[in-house]
Amino acid sequence: MKNKILLGIADGVGDRPCQGLGYMTPLEYADTPHLDRLAAGGSAGLMDLHAPGTPVGTDLGHMILFGYSLKDYPGRGPIEAFGEGLELQPGDVALRCNLATVGEDMLVLDRRAGRIREGAEKLAEALHGMRVEDVQILFREATEHRAILVLRGEGLSAAISDTDPKDVGRRVKECLPLDSSPQALRTADILNRVIKRAHEILRNHPVNEAREREGRKPANCILTRGAGCMPELEKTAEKMGFRGACVAAESTVLGVARLAGFTPITSPSFTGNMDTDIREKARMAVEALKENDFVALHFKATDLMGHDDDPVGKAEAIRLFDQMMGMAVEGIEKEGIEGVIVALAADHSTPCERREHSGDPVPVVISGRNIRKDGVTAYNETACATGGIGRIRGRDMINTLLDYLEVTPKEGN
């Protein structure tokens, strides 16, 4: 394997002309010397993650960037489970949870149990390993009041309703089957029993007794949503035969990376916001390139600024991404790592004016001495549209990168 790939991902970076930037896009507006140099040193294009005009979420967008397709998408629960380090097996049903406070009759008093932080780990431990019939329960705390619940057993279904009533002053909802299969009926019944048993365990747990003594809300119940069943998915890295790693702050991105067989690399100084440690991120990506063939280096703040309708902030986030990629390129040169192709991409557009993900394509670049030079000299939505990659689907873009690793089997002879 002669080449290595460093893929810089600026989350949600694609945008539209913004009034506040004199009708330039944030990428056009921002000063991006390092990204532009990468564009000048290779081929550019526009990428539709799934298809033109189809917005995708961060999870699906990254699944595509890590070698999957829409049909492989297992729902939010399993992705979050991977993000929290739970290695799911095919057939597992995973749900996102809140630790919540309920009173009499399971009436919800606080959907976030006073945004509990300390002690959540101990509460999770108390639930982890429960069994209902032949179904095993995995439970893992996530950030603050969030957690992951996994049902592991034969013949389960993800076609079950949410139990989170979404509002205080309402009772925890009963879980209902969403189709008429015996699997859905059984899974809903088991989940209802899990929630009841969890309440019994949590209400008397020392962590909650202490909270109540201190006048804080006890985390005495779980609210579930987003059930998803883990499909049979080969890990991309194993299937294709290469070593991959992903440097990121966000658990969703790290979860997708783990799902795809990439080693997740993170650090407490990675915040997923403007104050993230870009120098350390770049350093760890360069370090990872020594042992891996394909390293993804993710940057989140661009997406947040889009959701906030903050074009100036987004341009500033882009400047940070530019600096981070510049540091990575410099590190690759300093360390003398040979044959590294540097690519730029995003998981979706998050236009400021939309404050949400959109189906606008994102600019992409593949850069390296052995990459065809197409004359594009800037990394933005309009310059890249004239590039040699043309307009490409996410899956085709990733296959193109993998072909530079020489791991793609030849069709025919």
Next chain:
Amino acid sequence: MKNKILLGIADGVGDRPCQGLGYMTPLEYADTPHLDRLAAGGSAGLMDLHAPGTPVGTDLGHMILFGYSLKDYPGRGPIEAFGEGLELQPGDVALRCNLATVGEDMLVLDRRAGRIREGAEKLAEALHGMRVEDVQILFREATEHRAILVLRGEGLSAAISDTDPKDVGRRVKECLPLDSSPQALRTADILNRVIKRAHEILRNHPVNEAREREGRKPANCILTRGAGCMPELEKTAEKMGFRGACVAAESTVLGVARLAGFTPITSPSFTGNMDTDIREKARMAVEALKENDFVALHFKATDLMGHDDDPVGKAEAIRLFDQMMGMAVEGIEKEGIEGVIVALAADHSTPCERREHSGDPVPVVISGRNIRKDGVTAYNETACATGGIGRIRGRDMINTLLDYLEVTPKEGN
């Protein structure tokens, strides 16, 4: 039918920036006045034979250029059979063979029977027409020690193992079924009996008795590999209703052409290398255009230079291809053949640095007075990327060419 098509195919011509050419691609580096004139006289683009990032073999690449898709690919055996002039029928199982030398107990002494040339035809004749049960055996010699074996009968399967042990000093392997179907079991059994009978016929054949008297190794056995079953494939030319021909040296290309219902045209002066007779090739292509609607004119050496990692040699091969296409265009004008659209394409990229086929797209051109002019004035990977054809799949490119023959049925009304 108003137009005719001349399709120039430079095998494996697509490449990447090469260090030895000052980081130009061989197409960018080579002087190609005739190809550039063709580019200037029409529309250009980039073509992915199957899909971006998917490398294809010469056989599949040409199947696509002759109107098929990946799903139609029958495996190497049937393609080679067509290449040697055997017209397969649906259900035929074709295998590639070596004529080999075995000693006691079918121990392989020479996998190529001293690279036998003379007499191979007579040995093939002796095997051709054999029957085992109701299965008819076709056997045809190919270049040197190579040959093609075809099993023709009801209920055969290509799911059988190779008998070639791939090394001397080992016994000829027994053919085994690769799945549990009765068809595979039966086909393996029949092939084992064919190999045994062939040994009996060959060991006492006068050609081999003469070889042994002269101290040369007898070709007393056949080793088989690459079984493939001929699918139901309509011949492109018949299905679409046009007359096609293909001028080429290489049996694989000629085989695919025959499969597609194109008349194969070749000559001993066509070598498939740098010393091939480009003048005669061009002349025969022009001649073929008088009687045919679609003529493919194939040039092989570009691919060989890529496999050899010889960028200068590849640029020289491109210069020869350029001259050949220039001669063809001149011939068309001299002969006054009207309405000829000249197209340029390739079956895949063979980047020098990779020494193998890659998934990089290939430049294409469609040129003629009635073709839209897109302003591209050079035939290479980067210039064509900006052309009016855009980035196109192989199948779509060929459909575009066939539509100029006005043979593509209108969908809808």
